[in-house]
Amino acid sequence: MSNRARGRAPRDPARSTPRRVIAVTACAVFVVGGSAGCFAEPSALPAMRDFLIAWQVGNYKAAARKTTGTDQSAVAAALGQVRGQLDAASLKMALGVPVQPGTDRSHGQAITKTGDAADAKFSVKVDLGENGQPWTYTGSMKLKRIDGKWKVQWDPSIIHPSLKPGQRLAVVTEVPARAPIQDSAAHPLLRKVNAAIVGVYPGQLRDPKKTVEQLANATKTAGGQKLDSERLLGRVRSAPPHAFLPLLTLQKPANNALILRLQQMGGFQVQNVQAPIAAQLAPELVGTLGPATADRLQQVGAPYQPGDTIGASGLQLLQQRRLAGIPTVRVVAQDPDGKVRQELRSWPGLEPQPVRTTIDRKLQPRAELALSGLKVPASMVVVRPSTGEVMAVANHLTQGRNLAMEGRYSPGYTFGIISAQALLNGGMSQNTPTECPATTTVGGQTFTNPGQARGKSTLQMSFAYSCATTLANLSSRLDAGALVAEADRLGLGKNWGLSVPAFSGSVPRPANEAQKAATMIGQGGIQVSPLAMAMVAGAVETGTWRPPYLLNDPRDPQQGVAAQPLNPVPTSDMKKLMRRSVFQGTAREANVRTGANVSGVVAVADQGGKPVSWFVGSRGDLAFAIAVEGRANTAKLAAGFITGTPAVPAVASG
Incomplete structure (x- = not known):
């Protein structure tokens, strides 16, 4: 564990309780104390009350003038440093000690007077920020009447009863090592890389504010987001002066220029380490770590502070609290040499816990390898349809985006799986006679077959050769409601309940015959993700639709959700249509002869004037x-995935 000071959100002093209200409240507490009420001892009370009020509202010179301190500047400085040493969001005082129900009221008295001397008690409430209950304790002071006027006898123990001369308060945070993200067999999905921990020794900084602002500006230039310099400054000031305070963890060599620039600024120290912070597999899913910028802190919230290294994307961000745990926070009294003399209060944290996914250690590299030869963005999802487990999530050249799960693409002819399933449910069979003309007109709109015309055939053969005109013509056999309902049965547009972002698809209801024909062949504004289409293929393979899930621990809530069986006879025919497409149709280059047969559909969809190439299919208890x-x-890509060899097909961007 490393000791780290904990920053807090600054509070607007104008939001503090008004002076007049504080005085009334203090008097009320004092009255409750019993015989030593406001009017019983009016002489000592005002001096004590005014001292506490001045301290609370930040008028430290006025507070010092109420004391016997020979060096009032030193007294004012000592009082003024308390907020900074604790990085307190607020500091509130009240006369006396809160009286618990059933307790002798005399225990709550604020002042006990003996001649020209008095002992006083007061309560202190320190809001340390966003980590649970505030710190409350009972303070005490002595007062002395000098020339008829009461004065507070200055002593550092007024700040806290355990504080000795020369000591200061400090807040120390013990940050545990971050837990790993794991595959389905509990092996880490992270690897160790060279990194630099950039930090400071707070007591060595000539100008802490300038140093913090330099760091904030440097990180903004590097990553587009900026550290909250005001909160970070509070963290530096509250840290033990002689202990190394980590402020940033930067991966090498990507951040070498930033590391060098920070070293040249002065004030920053760099510790070189090897840390398990980079994804070994599925980087877009696993995510990255980064500095706790203001924007990221809004997402993850307490108890993390500027200067922490937190999740910046993917599971690292979504599971930040579980992976990082909650730090242990301690308020301590510290000697001038930096030695912690005494712990005054502590808040125990929570140990980090790993996150175990459903990612398969063998399938994930094969999926990544299958896409590795492409020169354009591509993504792939592999699922186990018998359970719903997401076994591989591969993204290639997607600039950190998890398009395998979140992408929004036009499905083109692969939506024909849903359309053909609806036709089969409506009474057609795989052997129903069909035609595959070069063009056809439905509802005044002309549709063109992407391949050559094939004349008369069967539904199975027309589907195998991706006859778009066939499905467009057959749209007259379905009403719009039946088509949309089939998409829903196969999971499109559903709320899957995944604990990570995913797009389940969108299927607009056709408004007329032309739109219905367009929907049949995956046009008409339909959008899907690779994950959504993999689940469709998996439902056909097993005859049952199940929601996908990605996390085993913590367990995704949709595990165990009742499966939704499909009509067995039409689904059996649908499997034959998809198998025929691979056996001798447009997807035949995926027909590798190893183990179970491959079934699937290929398509090239139009995405705003740009092509998107698809393969959607299955092999045994794998759908992808x-x-x-x-x-x-894409048929070659599918074959490469199945055999574990990379395929390098020709790719054009337009």
Whole structure:
């Protein structure tokens, strides 16, 4: 563990309780104390009360003038440093000691007078920020009447009863090592990389404010987000002066220029380490770590502070609290040499816990390898349809975006799986006679077949050769409601309940015959993700639709949700249609002869004037979908995934 000071959100002094109200409240507490009420001892009370009020509102010179301190500047400085040493969001005092129900009221008395001397008690409430209950304790002071006027006898113990001369308060945070993100077998999905921990020794900084502002500006230039310099300054000031305070963890060599620039600024110290902070597999899913900028802190909230290294994307961000745990916070009294003399209060934290995913250690590298030869963005999802487990999430050249789960693409002819399933549910069979003309007109709109016309055939053969005109013509056999309902049965547009962002698809209801024909072939504004289409293929393979899940621990809530069986006879026919497409149709280059047969559909969809190439299919208890932002032989990509060899098909961007 490393000791780190904990920053807090600054509070507007104008929001503090008004002086007049404080005085009334203090008097009320004092009255409750019993015989030593406001009017019983009016002489000592005002001096004590005015001292506490001045301290609370930050008028430290006025507070010092109420004391016997020979060096009032030193007294004012000591009182003024308390907020900074604690990085307190607020500091409030009240006369006396709060009386618990059933307790002798005399225990709550504020002042006990003996001649020209008095002992006084007061309560202190320190808001340390965003980490639970405030720190409350009972303070005490002595007062003395000098020339008829009461004065507070200055002593550092007024700040806290345990504080000795020369000592200061400090807040120390013990940050545990971050827990790993794991695959389905509990092996880490992270790898150790060279990194630099950038920090400071607070007591060595000539100008802490300038140093903090330099750090905030440097990180903004590097990453586009900025550290909260005001909160970070509070953290530096409250840290033990002689202990190294980590402020930033930067991965090498990507951040070498920033590390060098910070070293050249002066004031910053760099410790080189090896840390498990980089994703070994599925980087877009696993995510990254980064500095706790203001924007990120709004997402993860307490108890993390500027200067912490927290999740910046992916599971690292979504599971930040579980992976990082909660630090242990201690308020301590510290000697001038930096030695912690005494712990005054502590708040125990929570130990980090790993996050175990459903990612398969063998399938994930194969999915990444299958896409590795492409020169355009591509993504792939592999699921186990018998359970709903997401076994591989591969993204290639997607600039950190998890398009395998969150992408929004036009499905093109792969939506024909839903359309054909609806037709089969409506009474057609795989052997129903069909035609595959070069063009057809439905509702005044002309549709063109992407391949050559094939004349008369069966539904199975027309589907195998991706006859878009066939499905467009057959739209007359379905009403719009039946088509949309089939998409819903196969999971499109549903709330899957995943604990990570995912797009389940969107299928607008066709308003007329032309739109219905367009919907049949995956046009008409339909959008899907690779994950959504992999689940469709998996439902056909197993005859049952199940929601996907990605986390085993903590357990995704949709595990164990009742499966939704499909109509067995039409689904059996649908499997044959998809198998025929691979066996001799447009997806035949995926027909590898190893183990179970491959079934699937290929398509090139139009995405705003740009092509998206698809493969959607299955093999045994694996279902998968590939989307490539360009023209690609996705059947070869599927074969490469199955055999574990990379395929390098020709790809054009337009």
